[in-house]
Amino acid sequence: METFAGQVALITGGGRGIGAETARLLAQHGATVALIARTQAQLEATARQIHESGGKAHWFVADVSDEGALREAVQGALSITGSIDILVNNAGFIQSVGAIESSDPSEWLRTFEGNLKGLYLTTRLVLPSMLEQGRGQILNVLSIAGARAFEGLSAYSCAKAAGLMFTRILAKEVRRRGVRVMAILPGAVDTAIWGDGAGVPDRSRMMRPESVARVIAQMLAAPPDTAIDELTVLPTDGIL
Numbered sequence: 001m002e003t004f005a006g007q008v009a010l011i012t013g014g015g016r017g018i019g020a021e022t023a024r025l026l027a028q029h030g031a032t033v034a035l036i037a038r039t040q041a042q043l044e045a046t047a048r049q050i051h052e053s054g055g056k057a058h059w060f061v062a063d064v065s066d067e068g069a070l071r072e073a074v075q076g077a078l079s080i081t082g083s084i085d086i087l088v089n090n091a092g093f094i095q096s097v098g099a100i101e102s103s104d105p106s107e108w109l110r111t112f113e114g115n116l117k118g119l120y121l122t123t124r125l126v127l128p129s130m131l132e133q134g135r136g137q138i139l140n141v142l143s144i145a146g147a148r149a150f151e152g153l154s155a156y157s158c159a160k161a162a163g164l165m166f167t168r169i170l171a172k173e174v175r176r177r178g179v180r181v182m183a184i185l186p187g188a189v190d191t192a193i194w195g196d197g198a199g200v201p202d203r204s205r206m207m208r209p210e211s212v213a214r215v216i217a218q219m220l221a222a223p224p225d226t227a228i229d230e231l232t233v234l235p236t237d238g239i240l
């Protein structure tokens, strides 16, 4: 089924985890994918797998918090593909900052900004071309941590909660101009984001990244007169 044939999807954090699985799935269903992340080797590996399966993938090394590098990446993608029909704002990282009372201000602010800035900058850079063509989809990968309180995760959670309000406001601003804006709020997914240190929750109870990618693809494939605007997706076992 070539659901995304002729469409171009830009995926931040496309080198591994949920972003890479989403790229593979969208490419398998006909999309040309453009991947952005900081680690070239992972981008190359994901793109190579897509090529070997008969799909089309391009990659660009950029930190989504670095406006100059990100602009070059987005312009690079646009110059190769001609348009961006789908933007999946997925890049992010989990960082516990401990209790608020004892948290380190620079670590707190770095974690907050690092999980929010790229969402804003990437959207701002891609949106003009979508508005010009009068169509597009923006799907923001947020987290259940943006809607429910988890001790120690204040900086990450506040960034994801801000991302949710950003999604709602953006949807209001552009929905009548052909751009559909959505957010997915996953519970725990078994990816490298959890690291391998002590205290990592039981991975066997987490969702697989390829399962979350399937849900993302379903949101993107929803009939054009509908919008699955905010979707919480949890492991069958609960959040974890």
Ligand SMILES: NC(=O)c1ccc[n+]([C@@H]2O[C@H](COP(=O)([O-])OP(=O)(O)OC[C@H]3O[C@@H](n4cnc5c(N)ncnc54)[C@H](OP(=O)(O)O)[C@@H]3O)[C@@H](O)[C@H]2O)c1
Pocket (backbone or CB within 6 Å): 012, 013, 014, 015, 016, 017, 018, 019, 036, 037, 038, 039, 040, 042, 062, 063, 064, 065, 090, 091, 092, 093, 094, 114, 118, 141, 142, 143, 144, 185, 186, 187, 188, 189, 190, 191, 192, 193, 194, 209
């Ligand atoms: N895994 C979970 O349990 C879970 C649950 C809810 C929500 N999420 C969200 O899902 C998204 C993807 O997470 P994941 O679990 O797939 O994590 P992951 O396996 O660690 O992948 C994260 C991806 O984002 C990229 N990235 C991170 N910071 C970046 C930056 N500043 N600039 C460019 N790329 C950056 C990483 O590549 P580089 O490091 O090479 O840049 C990597 O490709 C995140 O937004 C996360 O908050 C995850």
